Amino acid sequence: MPTAKETTPLQPVAAIAGWVFPGLGHIVNGNIRRGIAAMAGVLLLFVTGVLVGGVDAIDRKEDGLWFIGQAACGPIAFAVDSANTAFLKSGSAAPMIPLPPSVLNPQPQASAFKGLAHANEFGTFLAFLAGLMNACVILDALVRAPRSDGAAGSAMRGRRADDASPTVSANTSAGGAA
Amino acid sequence: MSLFAIISDAAASASDAAASLSPILAWKPFLQPAPNAQHWWWLLLIPMSIGVSLAYKAIRVENLNQLPRETLRMAAQIVFGMIGLALALYVLVILILPHLPAE
Numbered sequence: 001m002p003t004a005k006e007t008t009p010l011q012p013v014a015a016i017a018g019w020v021f022p023g024l025g026h027i028v029n030g031n032i033r034r035g036i037a038a039m040a041g042v043l044l045l046f047v048t049g050v051l052v053g054g055v056d057a058i059d060r061k062e063d064g065l066w067f068i069g070q071a072a073c074g075p076i077a078f079a080v081d082s083a084n085t086a087f088l089k090s091g092s093a094a095p096m097i098p099l100p101p102s103v104l105n106p107q108p109q110a111s112a113f114k115g116l117a118h119a120n121e122f123g124t125f126l127a128f129l130a131g132l133m134n135a136c137v138i139l140d141a142l143v144r145a146p147r148s149d150g151a152a153g154s155a156m157r158g159r160r161a162d163d164a165s166p167t168v169s170a171n172t173s174a175g176g177a178a
Numbered sequence: 179m180s181l182f183a184i185i186s187d188a189a190a191s192a193s194d195a196a197a198s199l200s201p202i203l204a205w206k207p208f209l210q211p212a213p214n215a216q217h218w219w220w221l222l223l224i225p226m227s228i229g230v231s232l233a234y235k236a237i238r239v240e241n242l243n244q245l246p247r248e249t250l251r252m253a254a255q256i257v258f259g260m261i262g263l264a265l266a267l268y269v270l271v272i273l274i275l276p277h278l279p280a281e
Contacts, residue, residue: 034242037235038232038236040232041230041231041232044229044232045229048222050208051208052211052212052222053212054208054212055209087209094210113211117215118216122215122219126229129226130229133229133233136233136234137233137236140237
């Protein structure tokens with residue numbers, strides 16, 4: 001009898017799509033409802049983080065360790081980081097404020113819109129959390145059977161292909177019993 | 179209290195309210211950090227718990243029809259768990275630790 005691992009190969013295209021945009025990996029594989037739900041969860045965290053902390057919540061250079069987790073959200077994290085550089089660090093969105101000089105930088109400056117304290121901390125943290133959750137979603141897209149999200153996938157039982165609709169499952173069970 | 183004093187107090191209150199609203203009205207969402215986050219940061223626990231629960235349960239539930247209920251249940255578990263931890267830490271730090279001997 002074949003094992004579930006043999007019946008459902010890994011889905012690298014779905015994993016890559018899941019990184020390109022949260023939830024897209026499931027949608028590409030035909031698990032549309034599951035992909036939309038995962039997308040909603042990850043984007044709720046990400047958008048809330050950027051809303052609270054501003055685009056400064058994602059900063060590849062100043063918050064490099066946080067950005068490692070945030071980058072799991074995919075290009076949207078890099079886009080917000082680019083917006084941070086383009087609008088805040090360039091001074092185009094708000095005037096630059098001089099900071100106390102240091103040894104490394106004798107004339108440091110920061111945007112007047114730079115996030116500080118709670119706003120910056122929670123914005124950064126929520127975007128980081130979105131990245132971690134999207135990493136989980138990507139791993140699930142990698143191992144989940146294609147089109148296992150409803151009637152079309154009811155015949156494709158395999159690894160993680162366990163989310164067929166209850167109607168289809170009930171009909172299948174009834175038919176098997178008969 | 180004279181009528182003038184009452185009116186003056188009301189005007190001062192209205193002025194304070196307008197002053198507290200002005201950072202919100204001038205806020206540029208997504209570009210500028212949210213104003214006065216130090217006063218309401220704890221409310222972020224709600225979207226955080228819902229977001230984590232929705233993303234997690236989306237890949238964990240067997241039947242997607244159970245997703246809303248499972249998401250709300252997990253979000254409630256996170257929120258009440260945090261409240262429980264906060265109460266436990268309050269009891270430890272505010273009520274117990276001050277009564278311990280210094281040495």
